[in-house]
Amino acid sequence: MPKPENGTKPEKVLVYRHRGVTRLTHWINVLAVSLLLMSGLEIFNAHPALYWGQKATFDQPWISMGSAEKAGRTIGVTKIGSLTLETTGVLGYSGPPGMQEERGFPAWATLPSSRDLADGRHWHFFFAWLFVINGLTYWIMSLINGHIRKDLAPSLADVAPKNVWREIVTHAKLRFPKGEEARHYNVLQKGAYLAVALVLLPMMVATGLTMSPGFNAAAPWLLDLFGGRQSARTLHFISASLIVGFILLHLAMVVASGAWNNIRSMITGKYAIEVPPSPAAGAAE
Amino acid sequence: MSDTTNRRGWLKAAGASLGALALGACDKIGMDPKAVGFVSKAEGLTRRVQRLVIDRKALAREFTPADISPVFKPNGSISPSDADYRAHLLKGFADYRLVVDGLVERPLALSLEEVSALPSRTQITRHDCVEGWSAIGKWTGARLGPLLDKAGLKKNARYIVFHCGDTLEETLDGSGQYYESIDLIDAYHPQTILAYQLNDKTLPVANGAPLRLRVERQLGYKQAKYVMRLEAVEDFSHISRGNGGFWEDRGYEWYAGI
Numbered sequence: 001m002p003k004p005e006n007g008t009k010p011e012k013v014l015v016y017r018h019r020g021v022t023r024l025t026h027w028i029n030v031l032a033v034s035l036l037l038m039s040g041l042e043i044f045n046a047h048p049a050l051y052w053g054q055k056a057t058f059d060q061p062w063i064s065m066g067s068a069e070k071a072g073r074t075i076g077v078t079k080i081g082s083l084t085l086e087t088t089g090v091l092g093y094s095g096p097p098g099m100q101e102e103r104g105f106p107a108w109a110t111l112p113s114s115r116d117l118a119d120g121r122h123w124h125f126f127f128a129w130l131f132v133i134n135g136l137t138y139w140i141m142s143l144i145n146g147h148i149r150k151d152l153a154p155s156l157a158d159v160a161p162k163n164v165w166r167e168i169v170t171h172a173k174l175r176f177p178k179g180e181e182a183r184h185y186n187v188l189q190k191g192a193y194l195a196v197a198l199v200l201l202p203m204m205v206a207t208g209l210t211m212s213p214g215f216n217a218a219a220p221w222l223l224d225l226f227g228g229r230q231s232a233r234t235l236h237f238i239s240a241s242l243i244v245g246f247i248l249l250h251l252a253m254v255v256a257s258g259a260w261n262n263i264r265s266m267i268t269g270k271y272a273i274e275v276p277p278s279p280a281a282g283a284a285e
Numbered sequence: 286m287s288d289t290t291n292r293r294g295w296l297k298a299a300g301a302s303l304g305a306l307a308l309g310a311c312d313k314i315g316m317d318p319k320a321v322g323f324v325s326k327a328e329g330l331t332r333r334v335q336r337l338v339i340d341r342k343a344l345a346r347e348f349t350p351a352d353i354s355p356v357f358k359p360n361g362s363i364s365p366s367d368a369d370y371r372a373h374l375l376k377g378f379a380d381y382r383l384v385v386d387g388l389v390e391r392p393l394a395l396s397l398e399e400v401s402a403l404p405s406r407t408q409i410t411r412h413d414c415v416e417g418w419s420a421i422g423k424w425t426g427a428r429l430g431p432l433l434d435k436a437g438l439k440k441n442a443r444y445i446v447f448h449c450g451d452t453l454e455e456t457l458d459g460s461g462q463y464y465e466s467i468d469l470i471d472a473y474h475p476q477t478i479l480a481y482q483l484n485d486k487t488l489p490v491a492n493g494a495p496l497r498l499r500v501e502r503q504l505g506y507k508q509a510k511y512v513m514r515l516e517a518v519e520d521f522s523h524i525s526r527g528n529g530g531f532w533e534d535r536g537y538e539w540y541a542g543i
Contacts, residue, residue, distance in 0.1 A: 056419050058358065111311045112357060117537075123321075125324075125328070126327040213501070214339050229419050232421055233417060
Protein backbone atom coordinates (compact mmCIF):
# COMPACT_ATOMS: atom_id res chain seq x y z
CA MET A 1 0.00 0.00 0.00
CA PRO A 2 1.38 3.41 -0.80
CA LYS A 3 2.26 5.14 2.41
CA PRO A 4 2.49 8.90 2.48
CA GLU A 5 6.18 9.33 3.21
CA ASN A 6 8.18 12.49 3.16
CA GLY A 7 11.15 12.40 0.86
CA THR A 8 12.95 9.80 -1.15
CA LYS A 9 11.56 6.43 -0.09
CA PRO A 10 9.77 4.85 -3.05
CA GLU A 11 6.13 3.98 -2.80
CA LYS A 12 4.76 0.50 -3.29
CA VAL A 13 1.87 0.07 -5.64
CA LEU A 14 0.06 -3.12 -6.51
CA VAL A 15 -0.16 -3.82 -10.19
CA TYR A 16 -2.24 -6.51 -11.85
CA ARG A 17 0.31 -9.06 -13.01
CA HIS A 18 -1.34 -12.42 -13.70
CA ARG A 19 -4.71 -13.03 -15.33
CA GLY A 20 -7.15 -15.42 -13.69
CA VAL A 21 -6.68 -18.14 -16.31
CA THR A 22 -2.88 -17.95 -15.96
CA ARG A 23 -3.15 -18.35 -12.19
CA LEU A 24 -5.68 -21.18 -12.33
CA THR A 25 -3.82 -23.18 -14.99
CA HIS A 26 -0.55 -22.57 -13.11
CA TRP A 27 -1.78 -24.22 -9.93
CA ILE A 28 -3.54 -27.08 -11.71
CA ASN A 29 -0.28 -27.63 -13.55
CA VAL A 30 1.62 -27.70 -10.23
CA LEU A 31 -0.68 -30.48 -9.04
CA ALA A 32 -0.68 -32.46 -12.29
CA VAL A 33 3.07 -32.21 -12.93
CA SER A 34 3.94 -33.16 -9.33
CA LEU A 35 1.80 -36.28 -9.44
CA LEU A 36 2.91 -37.13 -12.99
CA LEU A 37 6.56 -36.93 -11.91
CA MET A 38 5.99 -39.17 -8.90
CA SER A 39 3.84 -41.75 -10.69
CA GLY A 40 6.25 -41.57 -13.62
CA LEU A 41 9.12 -42.62 -11.35
CA GLU A 42 6.93 -45.49 -10.12
CA ILE A 43 6.55 -46.65 -13.74
CA PHE A 44 10.27 -46.12 -14.42
CA ASN A 45 11.06 -48.32 -11.40
CA ALA A 46 9.39 -51.30 -13.11
CA HIS A 47 12.40 -51.38 -15.43
CA PRO A 48 15.00 -48.89 -14.16
CA ALA A 49 17.09 -48.73 -17.32
CA LEU A 50 16.95 -46.60 -20.46
CA TYR A 51 17.98 -47.24 -24.05
CA TRP A 52 18.18 -45.56 -27.45
CA GLY A 53 16.47 -46.87 -30.57
CA GLN A 54 13.43 -49.04 -31.28
CA LYS A 55 14.18 -51.91 -28.90
CA ALA A 56 15.86 -52.51 -25.57
CA THR A 57 19.50 -53.58 -25.68
CA PHE A 58 19.36 -55.20 -22.28
CA ASP A 59 23.09 -55.50 -21.63
CA GLN A 60 23.83 -51.96 -22.78
CA PRO A 61 21.46 -49.42 -21.25
CA TRP A 62 22.85 -45.88 -21.29
CA ILE A 63 21.64 -45.51 -17.72
CA SER A 64 20.54 -48.14 -15.23
CA MET A 65 19.95 -48.48 -11.50
CA GLY A 66 20.25 -51.59 -9.40
CA SER A 67 21.95 -53.19 -6.46
CA ALA A 68 25.26 -54.99 -6.13
CA GLU A 69 27.27 -56.75 -3.44
CA LYS A 70 30.32 -54.97 -2.08
CA ALA A 71 32.39 -56.18 0.87
CA GLY A 72 29.56 -58.31 2.20
CA ARG A 73 26.84 -55.67 2.02
CA THR A 74 24.35 -54.57 -0.58
CA ILE A 75 24.86 -51.21 -2.24
CA GLY A 76 22.86 -49.17 -4.72
CA VAL A 77 24.55 -48.66 -8.05
CA THR A 78 23.75 -46.22 -10.84
CA LYS A 79 25.51 -46.78 -14.14
CA ILE A 80 25.70 -44.04 -16.75
CA GLY A 81 27.58 -45.21 -19.81
CA SER A 82 30.86 -46.61 -18.53
CA LEU A 83 30.58 -44.64 -15.30
CA THR A 84 29.52 -46.52 -12.15
CA LEU A 85 28.34 -44.51 -9.16
CA GLU A 86 27.53 -45.75 -5.68
CA THR A 87 24.09 -44.37 -4.86
CA THR A 88 23.02 -46.45 -1.86
CA GLY A 89 19.97 -45.08 -0.05
CA VAL A 90 18.78 -43.02 -3.00
CA LEU A 91 19.09 -44.79 -6.35
CA GLY A 92 19.19 -48.54 -6.92
CA TYR A 93 18.88 -49.66 -3.30
CA SER A 94 16.92 -47.80 -0.63
CA GLY A 95 14.39 -48.04 2.18
CA PRO A 96 14.17 -47.73 5.96
CA PRO A 97 16.84 -49.65 7.97
CA GLY A 98 16.26 -53.39 7.71
CA MET A 99 13.74 -52.92 4.90
CA GLN A 100 16.00 -51.77 2.10
CA GLU A 101 15.13 -53.13 -1.31
CA GLU A 102 16.36 -52.99 -4.84
CA ARG A 103 14.46 -50.18 -6.55
CA GLY A 104 15.30 -47.38 -8.99
CA PHE A 105 14.03 -44.27 -7.24
CA PRO A 106 13.33 -44.28 -3.48
CA ALA A 107 9.85 -44.70 -1.96
CA TRP A 108 9.50 -41.02 -1.02
CA ALA A 109 9.79 -40.02 -4.68
CA THR A 110 7.23 -42.45 -6.12
CA LEU A 111 3.46 -42.67 -6.18
CA PRO A 112 2.40 -45.03 -4.76
CA SER A 113 5.43 -45.42 -2.50
CA SER A 114 5.27 -49.22 -2.64
CA ARG A 115 6.08 -51.19 -5.76
CA ASP A 116 2.81 -51.15 -7.71
CA LEU A 117 3.07 -50.59 -11.44
CA ALA A 118 -0.67 -50.99 -12.07
CA ASP A 119 -1.61 -48.24 -9.61
CA GLY A 120 1.28 -46.05 -10.75
CA ARG A 121 -0.14 -46.24 -14.27
CA HIS A 122 -3.65 -45.34 -13.08
CA TRP A 123 -2.32 -42.24 -11.32
CA HIS A 124 -0.17 -41.34 -14.29
CA PHE A 125 -2.89 -41.54 -16.94
CA PHE A 126 -5.49 -39.75 -14.79
CA PHE A 127 -3.19 -36.79 -14.24
CA ALA A 128 -2.00 -36.97 -17.85
CA TRP A 129 -5.57 -36.14 -18.87
CA LEU A 130 -5.76 -33.27 -16.39
CA PHE A 131 -2.35 -32.05 -17.58
CA VAL A 132 -3.34 -32.14 -21.26
CA ILE A 133 -6.73 -30.47 -20.78
CA ASN A 134 -5.16 -27.83 -18.53
CA GLY A 135 -2.28 -27.26 -20.94
CA LEU A 136 -4.61 -26.84 -23.92
CA THR A 137 -6.71 -24.39 -21.92
CA TYR A 138 -3.58 -22.38 -21.11
CA TRP A 139 -2.41 -22.37 -24.73
CA ILE A 140 -5.75 -21.43 -26.25
CA MET A 141 -6.53 -18.77 -23.66
CA SER A 142 -3.01 -17.35 -23.83
CA LEU A 143 -3.30 -17.02 -27.60
CA ILE A 144 -6.69 -15.34 -27.28
CA ASN A 145 -5.88 -12.98 -24.41
CA GLY A 146 -2.47 -12.06 -25.81
CA HIS A 147 -0.45 -13.54 -22.92
CA ILE A 148 1.97 -15.23 -25.29
CA ARG A 149 2.25 -12.28 -27.67
CA LYS A 150 2.33 -9.47 -25.13
CA ASP A 151 3.98 -11.00 -22.08
CA LEU A 152 6.07 -13.94 -23.24
CA ALA A 153 7.31 -13.30 -26.78
CA PRO A 154 10.70 -11.60 -26.44
CA SER A 155 11.16 -8.29 -28.25
CA LEU A 156 14.15 -7.49 -30.41
CA ALA A 157 15.57 -5.38 -27.59
CA ASP A 158 15.11 -8.37 -25.25
CA VAL A 159 17.22 -10.71 -27.33
CA ALA A 160 20.04 -8.25 -27.99
CA PRO A 161 23.16 -10.05 -26.70
CA LYS A 162 24.01 -7.06 -24.52
CA ASN A 163 20.64 -7.23 -22.80
CA VAL A 164 20.77 -11.01 -22.37
CA TRP A 165 24.22 -10.74 -20.82
CA ARG A 166 23.10 -7.94 -18.50
CA GLU A 167 20.17 -10.11 -17.33
CA ILE A 168 22.43 -13.10 -16.71
CA VAL A 169 24.75 -10.94 -14.60
CA THR A 170 21.96 -9.35 -12.55
CA HIS A 171 20.31 -12.77 -12.01
CA ALA A 172 23.63 -14.25 -10.89
CA LYS A 173 23.99 -11.40 -8.41
CA LEU A 174 20.41 -12.03 -7.32
CA ARG A 175 19.57 -8.40 -8.03
CA PHE A 176 16.07 -8.05 -9.29
CA PRO A 177 14.30 -4.96 -10.56
CA LYS A 178 11.72 -3.55 -8.19
CA GLY A 179 10.46 -0.57 -10.15
CA GLU A 180 8.79 -0.04 -13.51
CA GLU A 181 11.00 -2.73 -15.05
CA ALA A 182 9.37 -5.32 -12.78
CA ARG A 183 6.07 -4.80 -14.56
CA HIS A 184 7.31 -7.09 -17.34
CA TYR A 185 9.11 -10.39 -17.56
CA ASN A 186 12.80 -10.09 -18.37
CA VAL A 187 14.28 -12.00 -21.29
CA LEU A 188 15.48 -14.93 -19.16
CA GLN A 189 12.01 -15.39 -17.71
CA LYS A 190 10.43 -15.17 -21.14
CA GLY A 191 12.86 -17.71 -22.54
CA ALA A 192 12.45 -20.12 -19.64
CA TYR A 193 8.64 -19.92 -19.56
CA LEU A 194 8.34 -20.30 -23.32
CA ALA A 195 10.77 -23.23 -23.37
CA VAL A 196 8.75 -25.00 -20.68
CA ALA A 197 5.26 -24.17 -21.97
CA LEU A 198 5.93 -24.61 -25.68
CA VAL A 199 8.70 -27.21 -25.79
CA LEU A 200 9.28 -29.29 -22.64
CA LEU A 201 5.70 -29.85 -21.50
CA PRO A 202 4.41 -30.71 -25.01
CA MET A 203 7.49 -32.92 -25.40
CA MET A 204 6.27 -34.97 -22.43
CA VAL A 205 2.95 -35.63 -24.16
CA ALA A 206 4.53 -36.39 -27.55
CA THR A 207 7.16 -38.78 -26.18
CA GLY A 208 4.55 -40.33 -23.88
CA LEU A 209 2.25 -41.06 -26.82
CA THR A 210 5.20 -42.47 -28.79
CA MET A 211 5.53 -45.18 -26.15
CA SER A 212 1.96 -46.32 -26.86
CA PRO A 213 1.82 -49.32 -29.22
CA GLY A 214 -1.75 -48.31 -30.08
CA PHE A 215 -0.91 -44.71 -30.88
CA ASN A 216 2.10 -45.89 -32.91
CA ALA A 217 -0.36 -47.45 -35.37
CA ALA A 218 -2.21 -44.14 -35.66
CA ALA A 219 0.87 -41.90 -35.88
CA PRO A 220 3.91 -43.96 -36.91
CA TRP A 221 5.75 -40.74 -37.84
CA LEU A 222 6.25 -40.08 -34.12
CA LEU A 223 8.49 -43.17 -33.99
CA ASP A 224 10.60 -41.68 -36.78
CA LEU A 225 10.63 -38.25 -35.15
CA PHE A 226 12.03 -39.53 -31.85
CA GLY A 227 14.03 -42.45 -33.26
CA GLY A 228 12.04 -45.33 -31.80
CA ARG A 229 10.03 -46.30 -28.74
CA GLN A 230 13.03 -46.75 -26.47
CA SER A 231 14.43 -43.38 -27.57
CA ALA A 232 11.04 -41.87 -26.77
CA ARG A 233 11.19 -43.41 -23.28
CA THR A 234 14.66 -41.92 -22.83
CA LEU A 235 13.55 -38.49 -24.10
CA HIS A 236 10.48 -38.67 -21.83
CA PHE A 237 12.86 -39.16 -18.89
CA ILE A 238 15.29 -36.44 -20.00
CA SER A 239 12.48 -33.91 -20.57
CA ALA A 240 11.05 -34.74 -17.15
CA SER A 241 14.50 -34.20 -15.61
CA LEU A 242 14.78 -30.81 -17.34
CA ILE A 243 11.34 -29.90 -15.98
CA VAL A 244 12.52 -30.83 -12.47
CA GLY A 245 15.55 -28.61 -13.09
CA PHE A 246 13.31 -25.76 -14.18
CA ILE A 247 11.07 -26.19 -11.12
CA LEU A 248 14.06 -26.02 -8.74
CA LEU A 249 15.46 -22.91 -10.46
CA HIS A 250 11.99 -21.35 -10.62
CA LEU A 251 11.43 -21.91 -6.89
CA ALA A 252 14.86 -20.51 -6.08
CA MET A 253 14.13 -17.38 -8.15
CA VAL A 254 10.69 -17.00 -6.56
CA VAL A 255 12.26 -16.99 -3.11
CA ALA A 256 15.21 -14.80 -4.10
CA SER A 257 13.11 -12.14 -5.78
CA GLY A 258 10.53 -11.88 -3.01
CA ALA A 259 8.65 -15.03 -2.12
CA TRP A 260 5.56 -13.37 -0.71
CA ASN A 261 5.12 -10.87 -3.52
CA ASN A 262 5.51 -13.59 -6.14
CA ILE A 263 3.22 -16.11 -4.46
CA ARG A 264 0.56 -13.45 -3.87
CA SER A 265 0.71 -12.42 -7.50
CA MET A 266 0.07 -16.02 -8.57
CA ILE A 267 -2.88 -16.27 -6.15
CA THR A 268 -4.59 -12.87 -6.25
CA GLY A 269 -2.93 -11.53 -9.39
CA LYS A 270 -1.57 -8.44 -7.56
CA TYR A 271 2.16 -7.74 -7.62
CA ALA A 272 3.86 -4.93 -5.74
CA ILE A 273 6.31 -2.70 -7.52
CA GLU A 274 8.11 0.36 -6.24
CA VAL A 275 7.53 3.70 -7.87
CA PRO A 276 9.17 7.06 -7.11
CA PRO A 277 7.20 8.98 -4.49
CA SER A 278 4.55 11.16 -6.00
CA PRO A 279 3.72 14.54 -4.55
CA ALA A 280 0.04 13.78 -4.62
CA ALA A 281 -0.61 10.52 -2.78
CA GLY A 282 -2.85 8.16 -4.64
CA ALA A 283 -2.11 9.51 -8.06
CA ALA A 284 0.21 6.63 -8.90
CA GLU A 285 -2.32 4.56 -10.76
CA MET B 286 14.12 -5.80 8.08
CA SER B 287 13.60 -8.13 11.04
CA ASP B 288 9.98 -8.18 10.00
CA THR B 289 10.89 -9.65 6.62
CA THR B 290 13.35 -12.11 8.15
CA ASN B 291 10.64 -13.31 10.48
CA ARG B 292 8.23 -13.60 7.64
CA ARG B 293 10.81 -15.51 5.60
CA GLY B 294 11.48 -17.84 8.54
CA TRP B 295 7.78 -18.41 9.00
CA LEU B 296 7.32 -19.06 5.31
CA LYS B 297 10.19 -21.52 5.32
CA ALA B 298 8.76 -23.39 8.28
CA ALA B 299 5.32 -23.39 6.73
CA GLY B 300 6.73 -24.59 3.45
CA ALA B 301 8.69 -27.37 5.07
CA SER B 302 5.75 -28.64 7.11
CA LEU B 303 3.43 -28.38 4.13
CA GLY B 304 5.94 -30.42 2.13
CA ALA B 305 6.13 -33.09 4.80
CA LEU B 306 2.35 -33.13 5.07
CA ALA B 307 1.99 -33.40 1.33
CA LEU B 308 4.46 -36.27 1.19
CA GLY B 309 2.73 -38.12 4.02
CA ALA B 310 -0.71 -37.38 2.61
CA CYS B 311 0.44 -38.35 -0.85
CA ASP B 312 1.54 -41.70 0.44
CA LYS B 313 -1.72 -42.28 2.28
CA ILE B 314 -3.79 -41.24 -0.73
CA GLY B 315 -1.50 -43.17 -3.08
CA MET B 316 -2.49 -46.43 -1.39
CA ASP B 317 -6.11 -45.57 -0.64
CA PRO B 318 -8.39 -47.92 -2.63
CA LYS B 319 -10.98 -45.15 -3.03
CA ALA B 320 -8.44 -42.72 -4.45
CA VAL B 321 -7.00 -45.38 -6.75
CA GLY B 322 -10.55 -46.32 -7.75
CA PHE B 323 -11.22 -42.69 -8.59
CA VAL B 324 -8.15 -42.17 -10.75
CA SER B 325 -8.78 -45.55 -12.42
CA LYS B 326 -11.97 -44.08 -13.82
CA ALA B 327 -9.86 -42.32 -16.46
CA GLU B 328 -9.29 -45.79 -17.97
CA GLY B 329 -12.64 -45.70 -19.76
CA LEU B 330 -11.83 -42.31 -21.28
CA THR B 331 -8.36 -43.49 -22.32
CA ARG B 332 -9.80 -46.60 -23.99
CA ARG B 333 -12.54 -44.72 -25.84
CA VAL B 334 -10.19 -42.02 -27.11
CA GLN B 335 -7.75 -44.67 -28.36
CA ARG B 336 -10.58 -46.41 -30.20
CA LEU B 337 -11.57 -43.03 -31.63
CA VAL B 338 -8.18 -41.84 -32.89
CA ILE B 339 -6.66 -45.19 -33.92
CA ASP B 340 -8.16 -46.47 -37.16
CA ARG B 341 -9.54 -49.98 -36.65
CA LYS B 342 -7.39 -51.37 -39.45
CA ALA B 343 -4.27 -49.24 -38.86
CA LEU B 344 -1.23 -51.51 -38.80
CA ALA B 345 1.44 -51.67 -36.15
CA ARG B 346 4.88 -50.70 -37.47
CA GLU B 347 6.68 -53.62 -39.10
CA PHE B 348 10.46 -53.81 -39.00
CA THR B 349 13.26 -55.33 -41.07
CA PRO B 350 15.18 -58.55 -40.29
CA ALA B 351 18.12 -56.35 -39.21
CA ASP B 352 15.99 -54.94 -36.37
CA ILE B 353 15.23 -58.33 -34.77
CA SER B 354 16.37 -58.61 -31.13
CA PRO B 355 19.21 -61.12 -30.70
CA VAL B 356 17.27 -62.67 -27.80
CA PHE B 357 13.51 -62.28 -27.55
CA LYS B 358 13.20 -61.77 -23.81
CA PRO B 359 10.59 -64.16 -22.35
CA ASN B 360 8.54 -62.88 -19.43
CA GLY B 361 5.82 -64.24 -17.14
CA SER B 362 5.68 -68.05 -17.35
CA ILE B 363 8.73 -69.35 -19.16
CA SER B 364 8.35 -73.07 -18.43
CA PRO B 365 4.85 -73.97 -17.19
CA SER B 366 4.76 -76.74 -14.60
CA ASP B 367 1.06 -77.51 -15.15
CA ALA B 368 0.63 -81.28 -15.58
CA ASP B 369 -1.51 -81.06 -18.72
CA TYR B 370 0.95 -78.74 -20.38
CA ARG B 371 3.95 -80.91 -19.43
CA ALA B 372 2.17 -83.96 -20.88
CA HIS B 373 1.61 -82.15 -24.19
CA LEU B 374 5.20 -80.95 -24.21
CA LEU B 375 6.54 -84.49 -23.66
CA LYS B 376 4.60 -85.71 -26.70
CA GLY B 377 5.73 -82.80 -28.82
CA PHE B 378 2.14 -81.46 -28.83
CA ALA B 379 1.07 -84.43 -31.00
CA ASP B 380 -2.25 -84.74 -29.12
CA TYR B 381 -2.68 -81.00 -28.67
CA ARG B 382 -5.95 -79.62 -29.97
CA LEU B 383 -6.76 -75.93 -30.12
CA VAL B 384 -10.35 -75.77 -28.91
CA VAL B 385 -12.59 -73.06 -30.34
CA ASP B 386 -15.94 -72.94 -28.58
CA GLY B 387 -18.40 -70.72 -26.73
CA LEU B 388 -20.67 -68.60 -28.93
CA VAL B 389 -19.73 -70.27 -32.21
CA GLU B 390 -21.83 -72.15 -34.77
CA ARG B 391 -19.26 -74.91 -35.29
CA PRO B 392 -16.99 -75.67 -32.31
CA LEU B 393 -13.54 -76.74 -33.44
CA ALA B 394 -10.66 -78.80 -32.10
CA LEU B 395 -7.68 -78.25 -34.38
CA SER B 396 -4.36 -80.05 -34.39
CA LEU B 397 -1.22 -77.95 -34.86
CA GLU B 398 -1.05 -79.27 -38.41
CA GLU B 399 -4.54 -77.97 -39.08
CA VAL B 400 -3.69 -74.61 -37.49
CA SER B 401 -0.61 -74.27 -39.72
CA ALA B 402 -2.77 -74.98 -42.77
CA LEU B 403 -4.97 -71.95 -42.02
CA PRO B 404 -4.41 -68.59 -43.76
CA SER B 405 -1.22 -67.25 -42.17
CA ARG B 406 0.75 -64.07 -41.82
CA THR B 407 4.41 -63.31 -41.09
CA GLN B 408 5.34 -60.02 -39.45
CA ILE B 409 8.36 -58.44 -37.78
CA THR B 410 6.92 -56.42 -34.93
CA ARG B 411 7.85 -54.78 -31.66
CA HIS B 412 6.70 -56.27 -28.38
CA ASP B 413 6.26 -53.66 -25.64
CA CYS B 414 6.28 -54.85 -22.06
CA VAL B 415 4.21 -52.82 -19.62
CA GLU B 416 7.44 -52.55 -17.59
CA GLY B 417 8.96 -50.37 -20.29
CA TRP B 418 11.30 -52.52 -22.40
CA SER B 419 10.73 -53.58 -26.02
CA ALA B 420 11.89 -56.51 -28.14
CA ILE B 421 11.53 -57.09 -31.87
CA GLY B 422 10.70 -60.52 -33.29
CA LYS B 423 9.50 -62.18 -36.46
CA TRP B 424 6.23 -64.01 -35.97
CA THR B 425 4.44 -66.45 -38.22
CA GLY B 426 0.99 -67.67 -37.33
CA ALA B 427 -2.60 -68.34 -38.27
CA ARG B 428 -4.69 -65.22 -38.76
CA LEU B 429 -7.36 -65.13 -36.11
CA GLY B 430 -10.08 -63.63 -38.33
CA PRO B 431 -10.32 -66.53 -40.84
CA LEU B 432 -10.04 -69.01 -37.94
CA LEU B 433 -13.04 -67.42 -36.22
CA ASP B 434 -14.95 -67.39 -39.49
CA LYS B 435 -14.30 -71.10 -39.82
CA ALA B 436 -16.00 -71.62 -36.47
CA GLY B 437 -18.69 -69.02 -37.28
CA LEU B 438 -19.25 -66.50 -34.51
CA LYS B 439 -22.79 -66.22 -33.21
CA LYS B 440 -24.39 -62.76 -33.37
CA ASN B 441 -24.05 -62.09 -29.65
CA ALA B 442 -20.32 -62.90 -29.50
CA ARG B 443 -18.39 -59.77 -28.47
CA TYR B 444 -15.08 -60.96 -27.09
CA ILE B 445 -12.62 -63.78 -27.67
CA VAL B 446 -11.18 -65.24 -24.48
CA PHE B 447 -7.82 -67.01 -24.63
CA HIS B 448 -7.47 -69.76 -22.04
CA CYS B 449 -3.83 -70.61 -21.43
CA GLY B 450 -1.95 -73.70 -20.28
CA ASP B 451 0.10 -71.95 -17.60
CA THR B 452 -0.59 -71.08 -13.98
CA LEU B 453 1.29 -67.85 -13.28
CA GLU B 454 0.26 -67.59 -9.64
CA GLU B 455 -0.63 -70.41 -7.26
CA THR B 456 -4.12 -69.72 -5.89
CA LEU B 457 -6.77 -71.87 -4.19
CA ASP B 458 -9.56 -70.86 -6.57
CA GLY B 459 -7.66 -71.31 -9.81
CA SER B 460 -7.62 -67.59 -10.58
CA GLY B 461 -3.87 -67.82 -11.12
CA GLN B 462 -4.44 -69.51 -14.48
CA TYR B 463 -3.34 -67.17 -17.28
CA TYR B 464 -6.02 -65.93 -19.63
CA GLU B 465 -6.68 -62.91 -21.79
CA SER B 466 -9.45 -61.41 -23.85
CA ILE B 467 -9.78 -59.05 -26.81
CA ASP B 468 -12.75 -57.58 -28.63
CA LEU B 469 -13.73 -58.34 -32.21
CA ILE B 470 -12.04 -55.20 -33.57
CA ASP B 471 -8.68 -56.57 -32.49
CA ALA B 472 -9.63 -60.20 -33.21
CA TYR B 473 -10.27 -59.35 -36.87
CA HIS B 474 -7.29 -56.98 -37.21
CA PRO B 475 -5.06 -58.27 -40.05
CA GLN B 476 -2.00 -58.50 -37.77
CA THR B 477 -3.76 -60.51 -35.06
CA ILE B 478 -2.38 -64.04 -35.30
CA LEU B 479 -1.89 -67.21 -33.30
CA ALA B 480 1.86 -67.53 -33.75
CA TYR B 481 3.58 -70.90 -34.05
CA GLN B 482 6.95 -69.58 -35.23
CA LEU B 483 9.37 -67.04 -33.80
CA ASN B 484 12.25 -65.90 -36.00
CA ASP B 485 11.60 -68.70 -38.53
CA LYS B 486 11.85 -71.43 -35.90
CA THR B 487 9.19 -73.40 -34.04
CA LEU B 488 7.94 -71.23 -31.18
CA PRO B 489 10.09 -72.00 -28.10
CA VAL B 490 8.44 -72.97 -24.80
CA ALA B 491 9.72 -69.80 -23.11
CA ASN B 492 7.89 -67.69 -25.70
CA GLY B 493 4.60 -69.62 -25.53
CA ALA B 494 4.71 -72.92 -27.47
CA PRO B 495 2.74 -74.25 -29.18
CA LEU B 496 0.63 -71.12 -29.89
CA ARG B 497 0.71 -67.57 -28.66
CA LEU B 498 -1.50 -64.64 -29.45
CA ARG B 499 -0.03 -61.61 -31.21
CA VAL B 500 -2.30 -58.59 -30.91
CA GLU B 501 0.22 -56.07 -32.07
CA ARG B 502 -1.26 -52.76 -31.02
CA GLN B 503 -1.36 -53.64 -27.34
CA LEU B 504 1.16 -54.24 -24.54
CA GLY B 505 2.96 -57.49 -23.80
CA TYR B 506 0.58 -58.88 -21.20
CA LYS B 507 -2.16 -59.14 -23.84
CA GLN B 508 0.02 -61.49 -25.93
CA ALA B 509 -1.27 -64.68 -24.26
CA LYS B 510 1.14 -67.63 -24.41
CA TYR B 511 0.42 -71.39 -24.28
CA VAL B 512 -3.03 -70.82 -25.83
CA MET B 513 -5.19 -73.91 -25.32
CA ARG B 514 -8.70 -72.72 -25.99
CA LEU B 515 -10.50 -69.82 -27.62
CA GLU B 516 -13.89 -69.05 -26.19
CA ALA B 517 -16.26 -66.60 -27.85
CA VAL B 518 -18.29 -64.81 -25.18
CA GLU B 519 -20.77 -61.99 -24.82
CA ASP B 520 -19.07 -60.75 -21.69
CA PHE B 521 -16.25 -62.04 -19.51
CA SER B 522 -17.42 -61.06 -16.04
CA HIS B 523 -18.03 -64.73 -15.10
CA ILE B 524 -14.48 -65.77 -15.95
CA SER B 525 -11.89 -65.89 -13.16
CA ARG B 526 -12.07 -62.58 -11.27
CA GLY B 527 -14.07 -61.02 -14.07
CA ASN B 528 -11.79 -58.37 -15.53
CA GLY B 529 -10.90 -60.11 -18.76
CA GLY B 530 -7.36 -61.24 -18.06
CA PHE B 531 -4.78 -62.38 -15.51
CA TRP B 532 -3.15 -58.97 -15.17
CA GLU B 533 -6.46 -57.14 -15.56
CA ASP B 534 -7.60 -59.07 -12.46
CA ARG B 535 -4.55 -57.56 -10.74
CA GLY B 536 -5.30 -53.95 -11.55
CA TYR B 537 -3.99 -53.48 -15.10
CA GLU B 538 -6.02 -51.99 -17.95
CA TRP B 539 -8.10 -54.32 -20.12
CA TYR B 540 -7.37 -52.23 -23.19
CA ALA B 541 -3.59 -52.05 -23.16
CA GLY B 542 -2.92 -49.70 -26.07
CA ILE B 543 -0.78 -47.38 -23.92
